């Protein structure tokens with residue numbers, strides 16, 4: 001591995017990241033082989049303006065030579081760049097699990113709609129520097145991208161050519177999220193994707209294959225522990241305290257994923273009469289009902305007893321129409337509101353924030369990872385004011401964070417996951433983490449696994465191995481699943 005430029009030579013397999021390298025958004029990891037270039041995830045950069053602006057840049061040349069794309073899960077920082085990637089000329093297939101296909105469609109349509117609305121608002125109110133302000137992509141671009149989606153069940157091996165095949169393994173995290181095993185010229189490379197919890201509200205713990213030569217692993221919470229306490233207890237305390245002060249509880253969360261976990265916890269707390277049955281719960285999201293239907297459709301992916309997935313939606317008012325947001329804000333009496341986006345970067349949650357932030361009786365409860373540069377991170381860092389749509393709002397409401405509800409594995413869970421391989425891999429590559437978390441996890445992994453650990457740097461290829469053609473065997477036919485059908489694209 002002396003000469004990194006070997007990665008550009010023909011008879012090697014190399015890895016290169018074009019996002020989620022020393023940061024947590026914009027996931028794009030390219031596996032370069034002599035015959036096929038495989039892109040794992042194609043996410044949007046989110047958070048700081050300098051990152052978001054990168055979504056508008058022309059992608060590096062290497063990404064114009066992608067043959068196959070594989071998507072680990074439906075979060076926007078993993079799939080949000082796909083419509084633009086297709087618009088820029090990608091013509092290949094995009095493989096994913098069936099629930100990921102449904103959720104990615106929801107999320108991408110919502111993303112396009114929000115961008116169209118934001119561009120429209122910016123043009124009408126004149127707060128954009130760009131005239132006219134344009135969306136990054138449109139609903140029509142999303143519909144074109146959907147034509148490339150192909151679904152594959154976990155555990156089903158799919159051959160891409162005589163020497164490369166891959167398989168999905170459920171990773172917890174959100175519905176449909178998977179780790180990915182790529183068998184490639186006799187070696188096994190495992191991409192963790194985003195890893196979930198070992199004791200999640202709705203999903204089973206992550207699983208992975210028994211063997212890997214190389215592991216490309218997320219490290220979002222590489223330096224932190226979520227704590228052993230049941231997050232429901234912290235939740236109940238925050239609710240009771242806010243109701244006592246006659247305030248409102250605002251929970252910024254994405255409508256797909258965390259929102260369903262929170263609804264299940266609220267249902268549990270109400271059922272056990274730990275919080276009052278009478279406190280209204282609003283889920284203000286056009287996607288929420290569809291995301292709920294996905295939970296019912298893919299009940300096999302959940303740990304819930306039959307029927308509970310239906311019951312947890314009872315007593316929740318879902319605001320489909322944006323005109324109901326203002327009505328909910330004005331409604332008298334304490335209430336719990338769940339609204340997107342989870343990191344307060346946009347969406348209807350900002351309308352609630354404008355009203356609720358300035359009143360000390362209210363609570364804003366942060367439950368997910370808050371990336372650097374987002375309003376969510378700023379609030380957790382106790383900033384005195386927040387700028388929303390060109391205006392400043394003083395932070396008077398109580399800001400609380402509950403780590404236990406995170407969709408990401410903590411340091412102990414990350415270690416449990418990687419120690420689950422029968423043998424330690426030859427090398428581990430860390431992606432999807434901010435520098436402090438990655439450095440802490442690198443040291444920990446090196447000490448506990450005694451293997452080389454590399455933090456991926458953006459745009460710098462890492463040579464994985466040289467191909468020894470004389471020892472190569474063509475993959476047996478049993479390893480080569482039939483071409484799965486292209487998923488039907490819903491109108």
Ligand SMILES: [Zn+2]
Pocket residue numbers: 073075078173194
């Ligand atoms: Zn994710």
